[in-house]
Amino acid sequence: MKQLIQKLTETFSPSGFESAIREVIKQEVQPLADEVRVDALGNLIVRKGAKAKNGKRIMLAAHMDEIGLMVSHIDENGFIRFSNIGGIRTGGLLSGRVQFTNGTQGLIGVERDLFAAKSPTFSQYYIDVGATSAKNCPVKIGDVAAFKRPFLELGQRLVAKSMDDRIGCAVLIEALRALKTSPHELYFVFTTQEEVGPRGAATSAFGIDPEIGLAVDVTLTGDTPKSKYMAISLGKGPAVKVKDTGMLSDQHIVEWMCSTAEKKRIPYQREVLDGGSTDAMAIQMTRSGVLAGCLSVPCRYVHTPSEMVDYEDVQNSVKLLVALISAPLNL
Amino acid sequence: MPTIGNAQLKLLEKLCNACAVSGDEGEVRSIVMEEIKGHTDEVRVDAVGNVLVTKKGNGKSPSTSLRTSQPHLRVMLTAHMDEVGFMLVADDGEGLFRFETVGGMDVRQLPGKAVVVGREHLPGVIGARPIHLTTAEERKQKISLDALRIDIGPGTTKVKPGDWATFATRFQRSGPSVLAKALDDRLGVATLIELIKHAPPEIDLLAAFTVQEEIGLRGSRVAAYTFNPDIGIVLDSTPANDLPDWEGEENIAYNTKLGLGPAIYVADGSTISDPRLVRWLAETGTASKIPYQFRQPGGGGTDAGAIHKTRSGIPSISVSVPHRYTHSAISIARIDDWKNTLALLQAALANLTPDLLASERA
Amino acid sequence: MTEILPFLKDLISAPGLSGYEDPAANIIADKWRPLVHEISRGTLGSLQGLRRGTGKEPRPSVMIATHMDAIGLMVTGITDGFLRITRVGGVDVRVLPGTPVNVFATGAGASGTGATGAVTSAGEANVRPPLPGVVAQPSAQLLPDEARDGPVALEHLFIDTGLLPQKVSELVRVGDLVSFAQPPAELSGETLTGHSLDNRASVAALTVCLEELQTRPHVWDVWAVATSQEEVGAIGAAGSAYKLRPTIAIVVDVTFAKGPGASDWSTSPLGKGPTIVIGPNIHPALHKSMKELADKLEIPYTLEYTPSHSGTDGWATQVAAEGIPTLVIGLPLRYMHTAVELVALKDIQRTGRLLAEFIARLGPDYMDKIVWDK
Structure with a gap:
């Protein structure tokens, strides 16, 4: 699974430009699926199984896009100004490396004000791709880039860019691989444009019209020095979301997830997140409403180029997801 | 081929001088209904006040739409009828009314402006405290909305809270430019009317003149749900902040520039345009030698933000005529940019086939 | 007509x-x-009651939406037996210190069913008594410098249940709900105070309307909907409007009554009838129709002006599916989103009656009048 995670996290696909990661995932899921299709917003929709007695139509969503940067101007000396795609933290920008979808690489610099007392604003950063004029700059307005960082193993912990939410994609792929039988009509959806929306989840959910929607995404932790309080730690198991900034999980989904974890003796944590939301928010509001929840993989340093998860949490997430979708369900 | 001549400028003038603040689009709606009469296959006003127009194509192309199996595409074009403005919310007596802004406005743009109020366009002003009575400290502060009133003069009963108001600016021409209020988005409305009158036969043209764009893209959302088109194209007008930088540095945040042609959107705060549509418009512009520019990616939003997320997703893009001084009493746009916007859309719609959507979104 | 007060007191005593x-x-x-x-219940929990009309099928329908959900708090974690909390809906943190609350504990120790834990939380409030508690504001020495004087941020507030830490850990889980514990009380001048009158006072008005309709024949179908999750984004109303596709929608929600700290143009008098809202969220013909009816019946009302977002379920219902002509009615209420909200019972009665009269007059051709630009 680590190889898969490495492959997924080292692919460049910011929101709205997911074709590269979609091809990687398609290769993985094609042999395992009953049907694979791509919708208007580029979501990869993978169907497995049909509804049996006590079965439901269930949508599982992990977003395959990542945060990134988009060229907004190239100045006369070839320096690139950019706007953000998704919630970029300025704190992690300086001297970061980026790669454009056409392969061009560059680094991030900042205007002189850096040395002033105030931290620089977003518009003070620029990308240097080695160009010397607007003419010889190898990218143009509207081109997109993502952070470049190699995958890294630190003992039990895995570090990479775009762990948010390629780790969710990995969990979905491995769950699909491990699934033996299911009474449910299952849709494994690798969604687009979560970091700017969630947009892809909204349209794919409308098309699928599920009875139950479950996002698999990362959540924050409260286990680093002087971090904001949060009762989630790395290594204590996957998290069952009760609430985040954008959504209240359906209470029956929460109890279904908790009791399944307890039955299977899989460690889990109950999550209340202040700051952020997931695809589940969009799924819940589809048509006349969908019962929705979220299985979260605890992750440190979210929305920086080095996001960290615990490998055991990841494996337990797969286990929990497989257990959830294997058994009949009455809500 | 239609282009922008005196008749079109007259229409734009009429549209800009009309008052249609979000939620009160009736005046522009009436002009639209009048203009498109006889040019449509079907027209109706929906539950929120959008004007929905269908103009069927007769064109056949070698390929078929994947979604509808039709030999041509169903293309929705939208332009919003509403403009930013004011609503009177309390009668302070003596012809003075407290008001709120409708849509995103910079309150610093308001003091000392003439306005018109209500259905009868009753004239009024937004005054300000005489400078003689202000202190040096006070002059450093913004004048807040709380301190402003719309004054229509005492003694009339023709105006009441709940009435809408907007700037009293009258349309003018000046050399290559037009000066008017509400160019955002009467330029789009006028363009869409021209496209209906000269609809390309290759497509089913579904035109939506939308309401309530300025307060949350609300009309376009239900219009897109109703039409459920193959493609959504939003005709809007976007700011050109192409003024000098205060330090004399290169202006790197101009959004668009006047005179460079229609602005094609790659991404804004509400939408990442379908890359297939971006390529199509840009390639059409290049091939037809029509100038165009890419709007700088970043914030802001258009009706595309609602449209592309409708139902199972609708490939969408926005094209704007640039204008300076957005959401203020007087905006300025270039007639040539408008001309080229219409030309680009005409050329692009004429070469549009279902093949464009045959491959997956990039 | 039956007396609505006991029902409303019951209702605002529930979480x-x-x-x-x-x-x-x-x-x-x-x-x-x-x-x-x-x-029936909607997918996301809205309660949907249908009163069939006498008209020929397919009958037009009117949806009256009043949200039933309440704001409150949720447990985010436990530190030394003190509960950490976040908000559910728009709670003003400054009114929390010293507020009595009920904690709906769902941990294993609370149910006595052993290690597998409980099944639901507040849903079983009637069989499992909540833990009483109070919102605690730590003393200045325990807070960061900037919080010593000004309002104390939610992240620094706790709930103290009086129980020992070990017991708290057994009883309380992350995600457990906390509601205000303020019991209802009748004040002078036929007014009622309590928490969650936003928006259960409107539910009571809708109930008055349904009672009136028992003896008033009506042509249209009536969907009485008590919506869910309004306070977190009009989620339930959006779903119900999409599902039921009413011909028109009327949303009743509380609005700011004149009172201490709220006396400007944007407020309406308490006890002088409901408000009829004007603005982009409202179909102007519906507004006109309701206003004319109130005038005719001499039911007092005030006009309320909302230049954009009405801040109610109406915002979502208007743009559901292909769009629904929507009207918003306001019920004046003081001290919104505190534990001591206050309404006038007369306003509830009048609102209910106005709704019933409106419904009873909806003829088969009513929609011919609901057009633009008249």
Whole structure:
């Protein structure tokens, strides 16, 4: 699974430009699926199984896009100004490396004000791709880039860019691989444009019209020095979301997830997140409403180029997801 | 081929001088209904006040739409009828009314402006405290909305809270430019009317003149749900902040520039345009030698933000005529940019086939 | 007409926070069952009662939406037996210190069913008594410098249940709900105070309307909907509007009554009838129609001006699916989103009566009048 995670996290696909990661995932899921299709917003929709007695139509969503940067101007000396795609933290920008979808690489610099007392604003950063004029700059307005960082193993912990939410994609792929039988009509959806929306989840959910929607995404932790309080730690198991900034999980989904974890003796944590939301928010509001929840993989340093998860949490997430979708369900 | 001549400028003038603040689009709606009469296959006003127009194509192309199996595409074009403005919310007596802004406005743009109020366009002003009575400290502060009133003069009963108001600016021409209020988005409305009158036969043209764009893209959302088109194209007008930088540095945040042609959107705060549509418009512009520019990616939003997320997703893009001084009493746009916007859309719609959507979104 | 007060007092004594409306929904369902022909729950928890009209099928329908969810708090973690909390809906943190609350504990120790834990939380409030508690503001020495004087941020507030840390850990889980514990009280001048009158006072008005309709024939179908999750984004109303596709929608929600700290143009007098809202969120012909009716019946009302977002379920219902002509009615209420909200009972009665009169007059051709640009 680590190889898969490495492959997924080292692919460049910011929101709205997911074709590269979609091809990687398609290769993985094609042999395992009953049907694979791509919708208007580029979501990869993978169907497995049909509804049996006590079965439901269930949508599982992990977003395959990542945060990134988009060229907004190239100045006369070839320096690139950019706007953000998704919630970029300025704190992690300086001297970061980026790669454009056409392969061009560059680094991030900042205007002189850096040395002033105030931290620089977003518009003070620029990308240097080695160009010397607007003419010889190898990218143009509207081109997109993502952070470049190699995958890294630190003992039990895995570090990479775009762990948010390629780790969710990995969990979905491995769950699909491990699934033996299911009474449910299952849709494994690798969604687009979560970091700017969630947009892809909204349209794919409308098309699928599920009875139950479950996002698999990362959540924050409260286990680093002087971090904001949060009762989630790395290594204590996957998290069952009760609430985040954008959504209240359906209470029956929460109890279904908790009791399944307890039955299977899989460690889990109950999550209340202040700051952020997931695809589940969009799924819940589809048509006349969908019962929705979220299985979260605890992750440190979210929305920086080095996001960290615990490998055991990841494996337990797969286990929990497989257990959830294997058994009949009455809500 | 239609282009922008005196008749079109007259229409734009009429549209800009009309008052249609979000939620009160009736005046522009009436002009639209009048203009498109006889040019449509079907027209109706929906539950929120959008004007929905269908103009069927007769064109056949070698390929078929994947979604509808039709030999041509169903293309929705939208332009919003509403403009930013004011609503009177309390009668302070003596012809003075407290008001709120409708849509995103910079309150610093308001003091000392003439306005018109209500259905009868009753004239009024937004005054300000005489400078003689202000202190040096006070002059450093913004004048807040709380301190402003719309004054229509005492003694009339023709105006009441709940009435809408907007700037009293009258349309003018000046050399290559037009000066008017509400160019955002009467330029789009006028363009869409021209496209209906000269609809390309290759497509089913579904035109939506939308309401309530300025307060949350609300009309376009239900219009897109109703039409459920193959493609959504939003005709809007976007700011050109192409003024000098205060330090004399290169202006790197101009959004668009006047005179460079229609602005094609790659991404804004509400939408990442379908890359297939971006390529199509840009390639059409290049091939037809029509100038165009890419709007700088970043914030802001258009009706595309609602449209592309409708139902199972609708490939969408926005094209704007640039204008300076957005959401203020007087905006300025270039007639040539408008001309080229219409030309680009005409050329692009004429070469549009279902093949464009045959491959997956990039 | 039956007296609405006991029902409303019952209703605002129940929790029923956003997303966990069962306790409120059950009380409402019991009250509505004899008043409607069918009753059901929407996917996301809205309670939907149908009174069939006498018209020929397919009949037009009017949806009256009043949200039943309440704001409150949720447990985010436990530190030394003190509960850490976040908000469910728009709670003003400054009114929290010293507020009595109920904690709906769902941990294993609370149910006594062993290690597998409990099944639901507030839904079983009637069988499992909540833990009483108080919102605690730590003393200045325990807070960061900037919080010593000004308002104390939610992240620094706790709930103290008086129980020992070990017991708290057994009883309380992350995600457990906390509601205000303020009991209802009748004040002078036929006014009622309590928490969650936003928006259960409007539920009561809708109930008055349904009672009136028992003796008033109506042509249209009536969907009485107590919506869920309004306080977190009009989620339930959006779903119900999409599902039921009413011909028109009327949303009743509380609005700011004149009172201490709220006396400017944007407020309406308490006890002088409902407000009829004007603005982009409202179909102007519906507004006109309701206003003319109130004038005719001499039911007092005030006009309320909302230049853009009405801040109610109406914002979502208007743009559901292909769009729904929507009207918003306001019920004046003081001290919104505190534990001591205050309404005038007369306003509830009048609102209910106005709704019933409106519904009774909806003829088969009514929609011919609901057009633009007249």
